[in-house]
Amino acid sequence: MSQDAAARSPHVAVEDAEAALMEHYPRLVRLAYLTLPTGLGKHRRVLVAHRLAQRTLPRSGRTGPVEGGAYGLLRLEVLRGALEFGRWGRLRMALDGVRLPHVLGLRVHPRVGDDAELALDRALSALGPEARAAFALRTAERLDTQRVRALLERAGAADPRGAVRRAAGVTAERPALEAHHLLAAAEFDPCTVQARPTDLLRRRHRLRLAAGAAVVVAAGGLLTTVWTDGRAPASYTASGGSPVAGDARDLDPAALVRAAPGSWAATARMDFTAWPARGSRTADKALLAQALAVWARPGPAVDVSATPGTPRTAPAQPPQLLFAGDVDRATVVLFYDGLRLIRYARPRQGGGRAALDFAQVQGADITTAAAVVLTRVDGDTRYLTAPWIAGAGTRDLMRPDRPAAELGRSGEGVTDPVPTPGTGTAASTATDTATGAGHGTGCPATWPVLQLRSAAQVAERHSFLLTDLGDLSPVHLTYTPPPGAGAPARQPREATGAPALVSWAHDACRLGTLRGQGVRSVNAWEFARTALPEAGGAASWTCDRADTWRGPGQAVVRFVPPDAAVTAPGATAGQQTDGHACSRFGQDVMAGVMWKSPAGHWYLLAAGSRDVTRITASHGVEAAADGDFLAVRAPRGVRPALSGRLATGGSLAPLSGG
Known part of the structure; x- marks a missing residue:
C-alpha cells in the first residue's frame, strides 16, 4: 500500500507501519533529535533519538485512524516519546539508559556544520522541547500552523500555541527554504555521525592493570575517569x-x-x-x-x-x-x-x-571590552570586568522602575554570580499590543543585566548596560530617543535613563532570539511617537538594531500602544534579517500595523522616521497622509501596500514581515 493510500485509510496495518519506518527512518530520528532536551548532550541525544524511532511500531495487528497514515502514526509516536522524555528528565534517563543502543568506548555526534548551521543550533538550544518540535514540524516536515498545533496537542504538549509562537521567533530570522535546507544539513543529521574514543589512553592503562578482568561500560559509552591529583586528562x-x-x-x-x-x-x-x-x-x-x-x-x-x-x-x-x-x-x-x-x-x-x-x-571599545564571561554554572554567570570599571550593579530589564542593585567584585574584578538571562525563569503572560488578546509569550519573567560605571579618569559619570547572550563578550544595550521638534537627529546613548528603561522593558523579550549569534550591541531606536485615533493616547514605534562583531546585523520594528503592560512585548511591525536598516547607514524607516481601538474599531496605522514627508496606502485601503504618520479605518485582516516619500524626494518601502 502506498503512503498516500495509507493516509486515506481509516486504519494502519503493522506491515504498512514497518514499510514507513524503513523508508522514513532518517526523518523520524531527526525529529526526535531536534525535540529532545539539549541538556542531554549530542551523544546521548543521538542514542535516544534512534531508540525512540525504533520503538514506534504498533504492537497489535492494526491500529486506529491516524492523520497521515502509517508515517503519521510513527511521527506522532516519536514526537510523544521525545516530549515525554524531556518532561521526565533525569528519571527517564535513568530508566531508559540501560535500554539505549550501546556504543562502547566511543562518543558519537553529528558532524559540525558551518556558521549558519551553528547559529541555528544555538537559536534552537535556547528553546524548550515543545518549541523545537514545533520548529521541526513547521520547517522540516512542512506542516502548516494548524496541523502543527494539532499534532503537538495529540503528542501531549502542555502549550501547543505557545510552542508555535516561540518557534516563530527562530523562523522569523531566516527564510523558510533556508531553514529547511539547514535542518537537512549534517549538523542536524543524527544518522550520519562521527565517533571518537571517550578516553583511549586511560582505558588502555586500565586494561593493563585489570589483566583481563571484565570492565563494565556504562550505557552510552561514557567511561568515567577519576583524577585525584587535580591534573587535566x-x-x-x-x-x-x-x-x-x-x-x-x-x-x-x-x-x-x-x-x-x-x-x-x-x-x-x-x-x-x-x-x-x-x-x-x-x-x-x-x-x-x-x-x-x-x-x-x-x-x-x-x-x-x-x-x-x-x-x-x-x-x-x-x-x-x-x-x-x-x-x-x-x-x-x-x-x-x-x-x-x-x-x-x-x-x-x-x-x-x-x-x-x-x-x-x-x-x-570602552563598553564592549568592559567585561568577559568567565564561567556559567547552575544558571549563574561570573564576569571579569575591565580595570577601568569603578562600580558594578545588576538590574532587571523587566522592572524599569527598580534601581540597580550593587554587585560585589573581587579585588581582581571577578563579579559575584549573576543570574543568566533567560534561564530558570517562568514564562510570563502578556497582552498582544495590537489586538488586546492575552497569550503566553514565552518571555522570561526577569531579564538581569549588568550596569557598569567607568572610572572618572576615562569617562566621568559614564554608566552603561551589558547583557549575556551566550557568548564570551556580553552585549552592549543602547537607546535612541524619539525626534524632538526642530531637534537634529539623535544619536544612540546609554540605556540607563528612565525613557530608555521603559522602552527596553517592552523589547527585552526579543533578546533571547539573538542568543549565540555573536552580537556586539543592540540599539532600541524610538523613531516615532504618534497620537492614536479616537483619543487613544500616544503609541511608540521602535526599531531594535542588533549588530554583530562580524558585520551583518538585523532589525525589528515594534509597535507599543499606550495601554500595553509595562513588560508587554511590542507587536512586530517589520523586520530585516541582513541589511543596514535602522543603522547610521539606513536612517530612514517606515512600518505599519493593524490596531484595534478601545471602541472596537480597526485602523491601519503607519509611521515613519523624521525624514518621511508622506505615507500612502493602496491595495485594499486607499489613503494617504502628509507627514510621518497615517491612521485610517480599515477592515480587519486587510494587508495593504504602503509606500513613503522622503524629504530628499526619494521613496521608502516599509520593512517586511509585519
Whole structure:
C-alpha cells in the first residue's frame, strides 16, 4: 500500500507501519533529535533519538485512524516519546539508559556544520522541547500552523500555541527554504555521525592493570575517569602529528604578552590591550602551557565552540594573557590575540570535559571590552570586568522602575554570580499590543543585566548596560530617543535613563532570539511617537538594531500602544534579517500595523522616521497622509501596500514581515 493510500485509510496495518519506518527512518530520528532536551548532550541525544524511532511500531495487528497514515502514526509516536522524555528528565534517563543502543568506548555526534548551521543550533538550544518540535514540524516536515498545533496537542504538549509562537521567533530570522535546507544539513543529521574514543589512553592503562578482568561500560559509552591529583586528562590535547604549524614560541608561556597593571589609565586605547593579566595562577607555567597546547590542538575531551564567523585557528603569535585562575569549580585561562578572545576552561578537580571557546572582538571599545564571561554554572554567570570599571550593579530589564542593585567584585574584578538571562525563569503572560488578546509569550519573567560605571579618569559619570547572550563578550544595550521638534537627529546613548528603561522593558523579550549569534550591541531606536485615533493616547514605534562583531546585523520594528503592560512585548511591525536598516547607514524607516481601538474599531496605522514627508496606502485601503504618520479605518485582516516619500524626494518601502 502506498503512503498516500495509507493516509486515506481509516486504519494502519503493522506491515504498512514497518514499510514507513524503513523508508522514513532518517526523518523520524531527526525529529526526535531536534525535540529532545539539549541538556542531554549530542551523544546521548543521538542514542535516544534512534531508540525512540525504533520503538514506534504498533504492537497489535492494526491500529486506529491516524492523520497521515502509517508515517503519521510513527511521527506522532516519536514526537510523544521525545516530549515525554524531556518532561521526565533525569528519571527517564535513568530508566531508559540501560535500554539505549550501546556504543562502547566511543562518543558519537553529528558532524559540525558551518556558521549558519551553528547559529541555528544555538537559536534552537535556547528553546524548550515543545518549541523545537514545533520548529521541526513547521520547517522540516512542512506542516502548516494548524496541523502543527494539532499534532503537538495529540503528542501531549502542555502549550501547543505557545510552542508555535516561540518557534516563530527562530523562523522569523531566516527564510523558510533556508531553514529547511539547514535542518537537512549534517549538523542536524543524527544518522550520519562521527565517533571518537571517550578516553583511549586511560582505558588502555586500565586494561593493563585489570589483566583481563571484565570492565563494565556504562550505557552510552561514557567511561568515567577519576583524577585525584587535580591534573587535566591527557586527552585534552590531541596527540600525534605536528603540534602546530608556525613558531613554537607562539606556545611558550614565557612569551605571553602581559599589559602593565596601570596602563589603562595612561592610554587612549580603551580595549583589551589595556587589560592586565589577573588571577591567582598567572605564574602557573604548566597551566598556561596546557591552555596554549589545547588551543593549538584540542583533543577529543574538549568541546570547542566559536561565535559565527570566528576562526578556530591556532595562535599565530604569542597572545596576551588576560586571566588565569580558579573560579567556582573550574580552572579558567583567558587570552586575547588582537582579534579574538579565547577561553580555556576545565574542571578544577577530577575528570570531566574541558571547553575551548572563541569569540570575535575586533574593534572593541570602552563598553564592549568592559567585561568577559568567565564561567556559567547552575544558571549563574561570573564576569571579569575591565580595570577601568569603578562600580558594578545588576538590574532587571523587566522592572524599569527598580534601581540597580550593587554587585560585589573581587579585588581582581571577578563579579559575584549573576543570574543568566533567560534561564530558570517562568514564562510570563502578556497582552498582544495590537489586538488586546492575552497569550503566553514565552518571555522570561526577569531579564538581569549588568550596569557598569567607568572610572572618572576615562569617562566621568559614564554608566552603561551589558547583557549575556551566550557568548564570551556580553552585549552592549543602547537607546535612541524619539525626534524632538526642530531637534537634529539623535544619536544612540546609554540605556540607563528612565525613557530608555521603559522602552527596553517592552523589547527585552526579543533578546533571547539573538542568543549565540555573536552580537556586539543592540540599539532600541524610538523613531516615532504618534497620537492614536479616537483619543487613544500616544503609541511608540521602535526599531531594535542588533549588530554583530562580524558585520551583518538585523532589525525589528515594534509597535507599543499606550495601554500595553509595562513588560508587554511590542507587536512586530517589520523586520530585516541582513541589511543596514535602522543603522547610521539606513536612517530612514517606515512600518505599519493593524490596531484595534478601545471602541472596537480597526485602523491601519503607519509611521515613519523624521525624514518621511508622506505615507500612502493602496491595495485594499486607499489613503494617504502628509507627514510621518497615517491612521485610517480599515477592515480587519486587510494587508495593504504602503509606500513613503522622503524629504530628499526619494521613496521608502516599509520593512517586511509585519
